[in-house]
Amino acid sequence: MSYYDTLLKYKDLDPAKAFLKVTPQDVERAITSEYPGTNGLLALLSPAAEKYLEPMAQKAHALTLQHFGRTIQLYTPMYLSNFCENQCAYCGFNAKNQLERRKLTLEEVEKEAAFIASTGIEHVLVLTGDSRAESPVSYILECLQVLKKHFASISAEIYALTREEYASLVQGGIDGLTIYQETYDEAVYQKVHRSGPKQDYRFRLDAPERAAAAGMRAVNVGALLGLDDWRKEVFLMALHAQYLQDRYGDVEIGVSLPRLRPHAGDFKDIRATTDRNIAQIITALRVFLPRIGITLSTRESAALRENLLPLGITRMSAGSTTRVGGHTIATEGSGEVPQFEISDERNVDQIKAMLAAKGYQPVLKDWMQL
């Protein structure tokens, strides 16, 4: 069994047709239903639902309060390495891009970790480019030994691994995995992943399930909004999250909504996703899967993040940089290229103050190494 079997059912889903068939009554039924189901999800993501953004937001806000309270969990990303063997058309770390490649030494990991921890952050997300040669699992395990001294919870956003490799990371102290399918459309996927190990669509698609089966506590999926029609992408991503939630009840399933940002690459054919669309997506996801975690990253502007906050967000990054060593080593103009440009550059204290002003408790620690 694989989520791929579900995807096959929607192989011929024509977003131009499927979403247009939705009537206002379908949307109303989905908003008021306790279990909207797949048809409800379709309705909530449809053009017809655009007239119902306020009632969708009210419902989503109430559900979020009920399940998560007035709290937002904070984390900080930390890039370990930008060596990459892939040519992803949308990414600054693309193997073809001429940039200074770097991998943190354990001393540098210590320095970065100590700095992030000094901001009060207890949840860190470590990232690497896709290079089994330069940042193998053994390297990540070595870094973990350093990181464990500083953080209550360590998540990873790295290239797709085997189940055994995920199990070794769990053993080594990683409790969460973030891995985006980028696009659920196989043809678009092949088009934007021009070479490298990431070209294997199925291996990546099943990665979240392998991680869940390997004992990961939290698994986060996502689609890179901008690569294809957002309604279709979010529909298939939401079904992916539901698939995982149904099969791995003991795993906290989350979704992210990364919007394609300017990057040092040549992919310019971005399919627009507006702020209104993002609001519709967040509220639709919350109504469809009330208990799902929803992460909003610093790709989005400070003002938009604040406005989206009450619609269903449960997790935010703070004090972000997308450069290797970006917290203490690499600085602006030092030749380090970011993976993508971030938009909200506020530090942890500023984000905490913003949350408090909005009536939210910033949660810096929500797990611990057992």
Next chain:
Amino acid sequence: MEDLLPLGGRKIKNRLLIGTGKFASYPLMQKALEAAQPDIVTVALRRVDAGSKTDNILDFIPKSCLLMTNTSGARNADEAARIARLAKASGAGTWIKIEVVQDNKYLLPDNLETLKAVEILVKEGFTVLPYMSPDLSMAKRMAEAGAAAVMPLGAPIGSNRGVKTRELVNILIREIKIPVIVDAGLGSPSDACECMEMGCAAVLVNTAIAIAQDPANMARAFKDAVEAGRRAYLAGLPASGTEASASSPLTGFLRDDAFSR
């Protein structure tokens, strides 16, 4: 005579237990706790940031409260036991509310793993209160294993739906020798009052207080409702729903002279 609840070797005066998650800020939570003055407060160890100077939840809990650590996040008995030991080692005491959940969709407890955790932790000297689905045989086994109380859910966590498990909780109250404390799902003070009128030993409330517009006032309202419900239970509620009947269609013959002679 003062009506005290014997629990885990202590005498508890306030039968409203309060959970500390979901509040908009720790100062607001503190105000709610000060308003309701609970004897027992639950804290998720996963949220305790003991190293933080500004964000340590324990600094906002009145010293008069007994801390009961919950094992939120535990997926099985082993993880629950490890969390309990961490709590003890970090100075959070030995009162443990066991939460073992393998279902992140509804957050319903896993009774079997919960029972195993009770068995492990009682042997290690913890005072153990398991959060559970109201199942009679499980509750009996947990009591036999040495649980200080059982904590059946009224409705799924955070649902604010009230005592939807009323019939099952009623059976526990009648059959289980240890205190029955309804935990989860109580959405309003009247729900809490209903539990107390039924004969529950106490209730635990979190979401309904934490996400109220005025948590301190809501906490106080729950306190009053719990007291009222308890008082009504002790006063002996008249049976409700039985209508006075003028005639006795099935036993009327017993009054017939022909038979009573």
